[in-house]
Amino acid sequence: MNKKDHSKICIMIVPYTKKVKKIVIPHWLPKAMVLFIVTFFIVLGLNLTYQENLKRQYKDKTLMISVLEEEGIEKDQELANLTFQMKELQKTANDQLQQKMNQVEMKLTDIENLQKKLEEMAGIQAVAQGGGGSKEIQLKAIDPLEGMEVLNEVLVNKEIELEQFIKTLENQFEYLESVPNFMPTAGRQTSNFGNRRSPFSRRIEFHQGIDIANARGTDIVSAGKGIVLFSGYNGGYGQTVIIDHGNEYRTLYAHHSRLLVEAGEEVEKGQVIGKMGSTGRSTGSHLHFEIHHKGKPINPLDLLQ
Ligand SMILES: [Zn+2]
Numbered sequence: 001m002n003k004k005d006h007s008k009i010c011i012m013i014v015p016y017t018k019k020v021k022k023i024v025i026p027h028w029l030p031k032a033m034v035l036f037i038v039t040f041f042i043v044l045g046l047n048l049t050y051q052e053n054l055k056r057q058y059k060d061k062t063l064m065i066s067v068l069e070e071e072g073i074e075k076d077q078e079l080a081n082l083t084f085q086m087k088e089l090q091k092t093a094n095d096q097l098q099q100k101m102n103q104v105e106m107k108l109t110d111i112e113n114l115q116k117k118l119e120e121m122a123g124i125q126a127v128a129q130g131g132g133g134s135k136e137i138q139l140k141a142i143d144p145l146e147g148m149e150v151l152n153e154v155l156v157n158k159e160i161e162l163e164q165f166i167k168t169l170e171n172q173f174e175y176l177e178s179v180p181n182f183m184p185t186a187g188r189q190t191s192n193f194g195n196r197r198s199p200f201s202r203r204i205e206f207h208q209g210i211d212i213a214n215a216r217g218t219d220i221v222s223a224g225k226g227i228v229l230f231s232g233y234n235g236g237y238g239q240t241v242i243i244d245h246g247n248e249y250r251t252l253y254a255h256h257s258r259l260l261v262e263a264g265e266e267v268e269k270g271q272v273i274g275k276m277g278s279t280g281r282s283t284g285s286h287l288h289f290e291i292h293h294k295g296k297p298i299n300p301l302d303l304l305q
Contacts, residue, residue, distance in 0.1 A: 101147050108158065115165055178245045180223035181303045182269050184253060185276060185287045187214030193299040199283055208297040209252070209290035216257055216285040218276040222267040223251050223291070223304070231259050231273075237288065238280025241273050248295070254288035255279050 009029070013021040191211035198205045226245035234240040237254035241261060244250050257277025261267060278285045291300045 097148065101151055104151060104155075108154065111158070111162075115162070118169065119165075174225075175247065177225040177269055178247065178249070179303070180226070180243070180245050180249055180251045180291055181305050182221065182223045183304055184223045184251070184289050185212050185214060185218055185220050187212040187218065187276075187287070189213075190286060193297075193301065200281065209288055210300050211286050211288050213284065213286040214276055216275070216277055218285075218287075219272045220253050220256060220274045220276055220287055221270050222273050223289075224249070224269045226251075226267060228261045228263050228265045228267060228273075231261050231263050231265075233279070236281035238282060239274070239277065240280075243267060243273075248293055250292040252288075252290040252292070254290075255282045255286060257285075 007027055008024050009027045011023045011025065013023065015021070189210060190213045191207055193210055194207060195204055196207045197203065220241075222243055224243075224245045226243040226249075228241060229244045229250070230240065230242040232240065234254070237252070239254075239256035239259050241253045241256065241259060242250060243253075253273065255276075255278055256274040257279065258275040259273070260275070261273045267273060276285055276287055282288075289300055291298050291303055
């Protein structure tokens, strides 16, 4: 082999029988083959690793999907549970609301009854405006929320009605306090209202009030709440008090030994206004008592309790 043949490799095959065969291959071929094989295995290895990775990734993804699916199912269940709980809560709330409204309704009925009783007691005929119709409460078979609105309206109306009722009651009490129906003194009734024979002239004359006799100095009290119109000496009546009670009622108290109130003063029912005496045209210590209604004297015994 000379130097020029360095680029080639000569392989000689020597069989037993036949002549020698000579195969000449380039000297880089074995190296290339080794390189090729190494490369092939590297590529194969890489490929396998890649596939393995893909497989693993696929497995992971599948696992994730199943986990997610499970979570999804759990979430669905949770949602269903929550919805159920919410419905239950709403139902409970509605039930409680309905119950509360029934209670309020019952209370309102109680108030209505109490009001009616008080009205009867106070002698008030009809306080509620618009007759009995406004008193009707219709809350049943209504959606609870609508019911609340209706209830609110009913309560507001009830409040107005009760305010009016209280005002009427106050007026009624004021009236009852002012009506002169309280016995103005203690003692023996010696003269009635109406025609009688005069103890002075012996002639028939009209006696405008009643006479009640007792010891001098016995308390004389106002027959009702009112304002003193007159307190002083008044001819035959002697020392006299006249009280205006409003509602066209006036009372007159005559023959006092002492006067304890002044004109313009406000007096309560039962308040002492003077002391019994015999001043003026009188035959002995007594109270001459008159009640005037609408400008005319009425029989005090018709009003006194
Ligand atoms: Zn008299």
